[in-house]
Each structure stands twice: as C-alpha cells, then as structure tokens.
Amino acid sequence: MIxxxxxxxxxxxxxxxxxxxxxxxxxxxxEKGQIVPGLNDYKDSEVAARATAAAQGNEWEYPRLTFYSNxxxxxxxxxxxxxxxxxxxxxxxxxxTSNQDPDxxxxxxRMGAFTGKPNAQIGFPDRNGGGDGSWNSSxxxxxxxxxxxxxTHGVGMYYCFAIN
Amino acid sequence: MKKTLICTALFLAVLSTSSAQDPGLPxxxxxxxxxxxxxxTSEPIGDGGNLGGLEGADAHCQSLAAAVGAGxxxxxxxxxxxxxxxxxxxxxxDRIGDGPWYHSKAKLLDYLQRRLNxxxxxxxxxxxxxxxxxxxxxxTKEFALTEHGEIVNGIGxxxxxxxxxxxxxxxxxxxxxDDVDRTCNNWTSNSDGSAQVGHSxxVGNGNMSWNSSxxxxxxxxxELVSWGGxxxxxxxxxx
Numbered sequence: 001m002i003x004x005x006x007x008x009x010x011x012x013x014x015x016x017x018x019x020x021x022x023x024x025x026x027x028x029x030x031e032k033g034q035i036v037p038g039l040n041d042y043k044d045s046e047v048a049a050r051a052t053a054a055a056q057g058n059e060w061e062y063p064r065l066t067f068y069s070n071x072x073x074x075x076x077x078x079x080x081x082x083x084x085x086x087x088x089x090x091x092x093x094x095x096x097t098s099n100q101d102p103d104x105x106x107x108x109x110r111m112g113a114f115t116g117k118p119n120a121q122i123g124f125p126d127r128n129g130g131g132d133g134s135w136n137s138s139x140x141x142x143x144x145x146x147x148x149x150x151x152t153h154g155v156g157m158y159y160c161f162a163i164n
Numbered sequence: 165m166k167k168t169l170i171c172t173a174l175f176l177a178v179l180s181t182s183s184a185q186d187p188g189l190p191x192x193x194x195x196x197x198x199x200x201x202x203x204x205t206s207e208p209i210g211d212g213g214n215l216g217g218l219e220g221a222d223a224h225c226q227s228l229a230a231a232v233g234a235g236x237x238x239x240x241x242x243x244x245x246x247x248x249x250x251x252x253x254x255x256x257x258d259r260i261g262d263g264p265w266y267h268s269k270a271k272l273l274d275y276l277q278r279r280l281n282x283x284x285x286x287x288x289x290x291x292x293x294x295x296x297x298x299x300x301x302x303x304t305k306e307f308a309l310t311e312h313g314e315i316v317n318g319i320g321x322x323x324x325x326x327x328x329x330x331x332x333x334x335x336x337x338x339x340x341x342d343d344v345d346r347t348c349n350n351w352t353s354n355s356d357g358s359a360q361v362g363h364s365x366x367v368g369n370g371n372m373s374w375n376s377s378x379x380x381x382x383x384x385x386x387e388l389v390s391w392g393g394x395x396x397x398x399x400x401x402x403x
Contacts, residue, residue, distance in 0.1 A: 001370065010298065011294075011297055011298040013294075014291065014293075014294045014297050015335070017291055017294060017297030017298045018290070018291040018297045018335035018336060018373070018376075019335055019371040019372070019373050019376070019377075020300070020366075020371050020372030020373060021371070021372065022370045022371065022372075024366065024367050024372065025367075026319065026320065026367060039306070040306065080295055080298040080299055081298060127300070127304070127366060127372065128304045128305075128306060131282035131301075131302045132288070132299045132300045132301060132302065133300045133301070133302070133304060133366075134298070134299045134300055137299070138299070
C-alpha cells in the first residue's frame with residue numbers, strides 16, 4: 001500500500017504529514033515491480049567510473065544506456081499538497097508540451113522556476129534527495145529537454161495511479 | 165573542454181548556495197568528522213527500556229562519542245519522559261539544542277563530487293509547519309549513521325533489524341501527555357511498559373516517521389528485538 005487515501009498520500013493535516021505516507025523505495029515500484037534506482041545505488045566501481053566520465057557533461061546518453069543508474073526524479077508539476085502551482089512561472093514544462101531548455105550559457109544551469117524558464121517540478125520515489133525526500137515536490141529541473149532532465153538524475157518518469 | 169569546465173564550475177556554484185548553513189567543512193574524510201553533531205548509537209545499553217533514565221542515556225551518548233574522539237561536545241539522547249507527580253514531562257526536542265546537526269561523514273561525495281551532507285534542521289525534522297511536515301527532512305537511512313559512520317540495518321538489510329529507535333516521543337518531538345506508558349517508565353523499566361519508537365530507515369508500519377512510528381509491547385531486551393530494534397537511540401550535540 002502506498003497510501004490509504006489522498007489525504008494520507010499528501011499529508012493533508014499536520015499530524016498526517018509528520019507521520020508520512022507509505023511511498024518508499026520499497027513500495028514506489030515500476031509496473032514491473034522494479035525499484036527505481038536512486039542516490040548511491042549500484043556503486044559498482046566500473047559503473048561509477050563511467051558515471052564520473054559521462055556525468056561531467058551531464059549526458060543523457062549515460063542513463064539511457066545504463067539501466068542501473070540514478071533516475072529517481074519523477075515529474076509531478078505539483079506543490080507539496082498535490083495542487084497545481086499558480087500560472088506565473090512554469091512548473092509543468094508548459095503543461096507537458098515543451099521539450100525546450102533555457103539558455104544555459106547565460107543562467108548557469110540554475111534549477112527550478114524563474115521567469116521565462118522551461119521547468120518541471122519533481123519528487124523522489126526513493127524519498128532520498130533534495131535535502132527533504134519529498135515524493136512529489138522537492139525541486140525543479142534545469143530545463144525540459146530529455147538531456148536537461150538527465151542533468152539532475154531524472155529520465156522523465158512519472159507516477160501512475162488507478163482511480164477505480 | 166573549457167566549456168565543460170565552466171559549466172561544471174557554475175553547476176557546483178549553484179549547488180553550494182543551497183547549503184547556507186554549511187560551516188565550512190574540512191577536507192578530511194575521517195569518520196567521525198570534527199563536525200559530527202548527530203549519530204545513532206552503534207550499540208544499545210542492552211537492558212531493554214532501562215537506560216538508567218535520561219542521565220544514563222546521555223552518558224551512553226557521551227561515552228560512544230568519546231570513544232571516537234568526539235567527547236568534547238555535550239551530547240544528549242533524543243528521548244522524552246512523561247509527567248510524574250512533582251516532575252513535569254521532558255520533551256525530546258527541547259533537550260537537543262538548536263542545530264543544525266551533521267552526521268559522522270562530513271564529506272560524503274557523490275559521483276559528481278557534490279557533498280551530500282545537508283544537515284538536519286530542527287523545524288524540518290519535526291514538521292513544525294504543514295509545508296515542512298509534507299516536504300520532509302534530510303533524516304534518511306543514509307544520514308542516520310552511527311558514530312562510526314555506519315548504516316543502521318533496516319528493512320531489507322541482513323538481520324537482525326535494528327531500525328526501531330527509542331524516542332518516547334510524538335512526531336513533533338514532544339512527550340506524550342496521556343497516562344499510557346510510552347517511555348518504559350521514563351527509561352527505567354526492562355520489563356513492563358512500552359516504548360514509542362521511530363525508524364532510522366524511514367520504512368515500516370505504513371508511515372515514514374523517524375521518531376514516532378509505533379509502540380513496543382514490552383520493555384525487555386527480548387521485546388525490543390521482537391519488534392525490529394535492539395534499543396538504539398539518537399544522540400544530538402547541543403553545542
């Protein structure tokens with residue numbers, strides 16, 4: 001069980017929020033029952049060496065070709081309580097229609113939302129990252145292209161829930 | 165190549181601004197680092213819920229810290245006690261100073277050579293606001309290390325599971341106000357009673373609480389073990 005209901009999932013009351021839901025690395029699985037690799041997983045020295053070389057350029061090629069690499073940033077576009085952000089800044093890659101990046105040369109690959117920047121809010125199914133481990137709203141991305149998502153350990157996955 | 169270096173430098177610069185309370189960490193990889201202000205006891209006292217009261221528990225923290233060269237700080241066990249006639253309750257959160265607190269690895273680097281050591285913030289670990297409670301804190305299995313810098317075995321790790329951490333506290337770090345025993349009789353009982361525990365790996369009992377996930381059915385060492393703990397507790401430096 002991930003959560004009893006929507007309130008448990010989001011921590012609608014402060015009491016619920018302090019306890020947290022049951023979405024953990026062991027329950028936040030893919031449809032095939034696989035754990036989503038996160039921080040410090042698979043620290044095999046050979047893998048680590050490849051990671052160091054490839055990650056210096058933050059290359060999408062690395063997670064694309066290395067299945068057991070960190071890919072724990074999950075797209076949500078949402079605030080902590082599961083509601084949408086106000087419209088001024090982009091937290092949803094233009095409502096999930098944009099694969100555009102900002103001008104990295106001029107803004108230094110800043111993460112998160114600012115005026116005119118393509119950006120997506122993400123969370124962590126392994127609850128480990130961003131200094132808070134939020135499952136649905138930890139921080140933003142560097143851009144909206146596939147390569148930009150990979151720069152901060154995402155590959156563009158998202159959560160699926162059955163409503164019935 | 166030059167472009168890559170510039171990008172990397174900017175990348176690191178952006179990340180470094182996110183840890184405003186970074187006290188300037190040493191280059192040494194020694195464990196524990198001189199900045200260690202938080203650890204999970206590597207070993208229990210071993211007499212169930214009888215820790216010798218708060219004094220005994222604090223002394224255990226101090227002793228373990230001293231054994232790894234961190235005895236110059238003042239250590240407090242993260243434990244609450246309940247009100248008794250003539251003696252008010254003690255809240256765990258009020259015992260541990262103000263933080264922020266760093267674990268025993270000052271400089272755990274990931275493969276991007278970034279330092280993954282965002283500290284524990286008092287209001288974040290207790291969820292003092294709704295947003296803080298929803299967001300969570302950096303109290304993770306990888307952060308909740310012993311004074312030796314070792315992971316505490318949790319769910320999925322080799323047995324015995326040691327992730328039940330004694331706190332006697334509510335999620336906000338306060339003592340329980342009801343008459344039910346949550347503290348093994350204020351940490352003096354190794355038989356009857358119950359201890360409220362959290363999970364150092366943030367897994368178990370359908371919640372993620374590090375400090376208040378469930379109670380035990382007794383206070384003997386055997387009862388603690390039966391629930392997935394051995395009687396470990398959190399130690400914080402107040403200075």
